[in-house]
Every structure is written in structure tokens, then in C-alpha cells.
Amino acid sequence: MLYKDQLGREVEIPSPPQRIISVVPSQTELLYDLGAQVLGITKFCVHPDAWFRSITRVGGTKQLNLELIASLQPDLIIANKEENEKAQIEALAARFPVWTSDIRHLADACAMITSLGEILERRHSAQLIRQRIEEGFEALTPLPVAVPTAYFIWRDPWMVAGGDTFIHEMMARCGFRNVFEDLPRYPSISLPQLAASACKLVLLSSEPYPFKEKHIAEIREYVPDADVRLVDGEMFSWYGSRLMHAPAYFEALIRQDGQ
Numbered sequence: 001m002l003y004k005d006q007l008g009r010e011v012e013i014p015s016p017p018q019r020i021i022s023v024v025p026s027q028t029e030l031l032y033d034l035g036a037q038v039l040g041i042t043k044f045c046v047h048p049d050a051w052f053r054s055i056t057r058v059g060g061t062k063q064l065n066l067e068l069i070a071s072l073q074p075d076l077i078i079a080n081k082e083e084n085e086k087a088q089i090e091a092l093a094a095r096f097p098v099w100t101s102d103i104r105h106l107a108d109a110c111a112m113i114t115s116l117g118e119i120l121e122r123r124h125s126a127q128l129i130r131q132r133i134e135e136g137f138e139a140l141t142p143l144p145v146a147v148p149t150a151y152f153i154w155r156d157p158w159m160v161a162g163g164d165t166f167i168h169e170m171m172a173r174c175g176f177r178n179v180f181e182d183l184p185r186y187p188s189i190s191l192p193q194l195a196a197s198a199c200k201l202v203l204l205s206s207e208p209y210p211f212k213e214k215h216i217a218e219i220r221e222y223v224p225d226a227d228v229r230l231v232d233g234e235m236f237s238w239y240g241s242r243l244m245h246a247p248a249y250f251e252a253l254i255r256q257d258g259q
Helices: 025-034 049-054 066-071 086-093 106-119 123-138 166-174 191-196 213-220 233-237 246-258
Strands: 002-004 010-012 020-022 038-041 076-080 098-101 147-154 176-178 201-205 227-231
Touching: 002 106, 020 025, 025 038, 025 076, 025 106, 025 123, 038 049, 066 086, 076 086, 086 098, 098 106, 106 123, 106 166, 123 246, 147 166, 166 176, 166 233, 166 246, 191 213, 201 213, 201 233, 213 227, 227 233, 227 246, 233 246
Parallel strands: 020 038, 020 076, 076 098, 147 176, 147 201, 201 227
Antiparallel strands: 002 010
């Protein structure tokens, strides 16, 4: 059958596919929760642990082992525009069905969940996951006064989430105003730039860079009056079924900030 992916491409996929490879961690977890059968994942697909330990790993999200993937003869590869390298995905799409997501907003994530439910013939499971996500975010009440916030994803160089990212929307839904919202994607910044941003809250993500307590002191040298916290990066950036748990996590962050 023909399905349209989130890049607007028509992809012919057997109904239902039986030999699936996922090259996006958050979508791998979604496939598990949908009850799909998967034969290949990336080395970053750490959830669920049972799959991480038992299923063939086909490289990293940006360094896929194309020969290994080809040897598995997939009838569906599930990719993402941002997380995977365009040239590699195009090479795979020339040989196999590749369905690619493009996630900027919560609505995109919900649409992706519905689409994969249809492709996998797991419509009811997808509907339940989407409903739980939407209800959770509808019940989430952001801070009444937005807090100027910076969200770091990397160190050396220091990199933050810009205004056209999924992380940015998650921040906004908490009432955290992204002080770097005018910059695209994941820009490199200097700590003096951070100091000049007048931010009151700094969030240090657990991924892709594993920020630890020791990094808080580095940041505080430049923004001594700001609150600096370690946060779970999966809650801010994973756009699959983990979104079912994000609103409760955000509620706790908001309550902490409102104290």
C-alpha cells in the first residue's frame, strides 16, 4: 500500500510490514509500545532494555551500517529528518521502503503516532497512546509568568536548543521562555552570551551530552543569580510514546520553579 510520510513522500509498504528497522530511538520505543516486531535498531535505542540487549544494532543514528541493514532485507525502515543523515536515508530509500518523520511540534508527534499505527495495523494501540499524550498536555498548566530559560544539549562547544526545535515547544508548554528562540536549530553559544541573555533558569540535559553536577558550577560562574538544573533530556526531546510520561515530569519541574 502507498503511505505518505511527513516529508510528503509516497512510500509503498507491505501491509503489514514484517521486517522493520527503526533508526530513531524515540520511535523504536513507540514501536515496542505498539506491539510491532522489529529486527534492527540503533545503538542509541536504549528503550526498551529487552530490545536493546537482544535486537541487531545497525550503527548510530548518524552513522548507519548500510551493508548490515541491507543484509537484513527490511520491508520498512522508520527514520527521522533531523536525527538521520539525509544521504544515508536516500541511499536506503533507493532500495527499501523508508518512512521518514519530521517533528517540530507536539501535533507532528501525534500525527506520526497515528500514521505508524495505520501502517502497522495497530490503530487502536496508537489511538490510546495519542489520547493519553493529548490529555496529559491539555491538563498541563504552564507557569503564570514565563521564566527566561536556556536549554543546553552539548558542551565543548556549548550548544543550546533554538526556536525551531521540538525541545523549544516543550519548554514553552512549561512556561519556560527560550532566551535563544531567535536562533535556529541547535546553535553554539558562548557563556558570555548566556550571561547577556538575562536568563533566570538554565536546564542541562542528560542527552545527547550527559551533563552532571560538576557542570553546574561552570554555568553558575556566568549566571550566578540563575537557577541551574539537570533535567531528563528524554522528556524534552523524545517524541514517541515517552510523551505519555512527559506532562507529569513537567508538572514536577513547574512546581519546583513556582516555589
